[in-house]
Amino acid sequence: MSGYTASVIADRGVLDEGIDFIQKPFSAEELTAKVWEVLAAGK
Numbered sequence: 001m002s003g004y005t006a007s008v009i010a011d012r013g014v015l016d017e018g019i020d021f022i023q024k025p026f027s028a029e030e031l032t033a034k035v036w037e038v039l040a041a042g043k
Helices: 006-011 028-040
Strands: none
Touching: none
16 A cells, blocks of 8 residues: 555556555545455455
8 A cells, every 4th residue: 555646656666567556545445345356356
């Protein structure tokens, strides 16, 4: 997770491909959805 956008992080070469990312701030619902997304992908 980060306070920066995914594109800013990727542009700086910090976010590797295949890494799951959630941008702060996020709600409990957004976090839950991201966790289910990652689990469903089998990561």
